[in-house]
Amino acid sequence: MQNQRGQIPWYDERAGFFGRGYLKEYSNYLTKERTLTEVNFLEKTLQLRCGDKILDCPCGHGRHSIELSRRSYNVTGQDLNSFFIQEAKKEASHLKTAPHWIKGDMREIPFEDEFDVALCLFSSFGYLENDNEDQKFLNQIAIALKENGKFVLDVINRNRFIRLYKKRRWKQLHDGSIVISENNFDQITGRNLEKRVRIWKNGMREEVSHFVRMYTIPELVVMLRTAGFVPYQTFGDYSGEPITFFSKRYIFIAKKI
Numbered sequence: 001m002q003n004q005r006g007q008i009p010w011y012d013e014r015a016g017f018f019g020r021g022y023l024k025e026y027s028n029y030l031t032k033e034r035t036l037t038e039v040n041f042l043e044k045t046l047q048l049r050c051g052d053k054i055l056d057c058p059c060g061h062g063r064h065s066i067e068l069s070r071r072s073y074n075v076t077g078q079d080l081n082s083f084f085i086q087e088a089k090k091e092a093s094h095l096k097t098a099p100h101w102i103k104g105d106m107r108e109i110p111f112e113d114e115f116d117v118a119l120c121l122f123s124s125f126g127y128l129e130n131d132n133e134d135q136k137f138l139n140q141i142a143i144a145l146k147e148n149g150k151f152v153l154d155v156i157n158r159n160r161f162i163r164l165y166k167k168r169r170w171k172q173l174h175d176g177s178i179v180i181s182e183n184n185f186d187q188i189t190g191r192n193l194e195k196r197v198r199i200w201k202n203g204m205r206e207e208v209s210h211f212v213r214m215y216t217i218p219e220l221v222v223m224l225r226t227a228g229f230v231p232y233q234t235f236g237d238y239s240g241e242p243i244t245f246f247s248k249r250y251i252f253i254a255k256k257i
């Protein structure tokens, strides 16, 4: 896949951001407990019923899809990244009923009126080339859901991001590896370009980019409505607290009408 200028998009696995390095960088963060808390919240808030058909897109390395399958839901995980899909398959191989995996772009979801629930979790929205491309994803999700199907969109809290904005940051991972990042937030487009250097403990360096549109709440509401959703609940985190300047997330629950 190439963008209009013939370049590999930053989110494509060949560009390097999403791959083994991502899993290593986020290993302290994407813990089993975190996934269990998120899935418990989803089960309760969406009032999931045994056998519900759930689409997890993009599913990454399958952490939610696998936990939901373990709890007897009928899950499909879709992601562009073949390495993540392979990792997810390995992890799910011992399950009685494993998720159904699809490698594919989030703008091309091969289902119509199929799912009771769709999930887009952990800031996986705002990656595409422009707002119209992001809108295409929401439109596809609406097509893939049954009438009255529920959609969960979980993105970073833009106001908190702006409040804590820093040009340069660095963090040290448990094993001593270091990640240095440089942010460039474009006030006109609302997009943040982050360049990261991952310096692994063996001295190897990886230079990657992360390019995300930071949507405001009113913008997200308009986009959800345009796709045919009615947003009916919002949360600021997975403990069910409201959105504030301090909460970490914007979590929307919307219904397809």
Ligand SMILES: C[S@@+](CC[C@H](N)C(=O)[O-])C[C@H]1O[C@@H](n2cnc3c(N)ncnc32)[C@H](O)[C@@H]1O
Pocket (backbone or CB within 6 Å): 011, 012, 018, 057, 058, 059, 060, 061, 062, 063, 064, 078, 079, 080, 081, 084, 104, 105, 106, 107, 120, 121, 122, 123, 124, 127
């Ligand atoms: C931050 S990860 C989150 C994954 C998962 N939802 C989770 O909570 O762990 C974002 C995912 O989006 C996927 N992705 C990025 N662009 C995509 C696209 N155009 N189509 C499908 N998946 C895409 C990446 O491969 C990556 O797995």
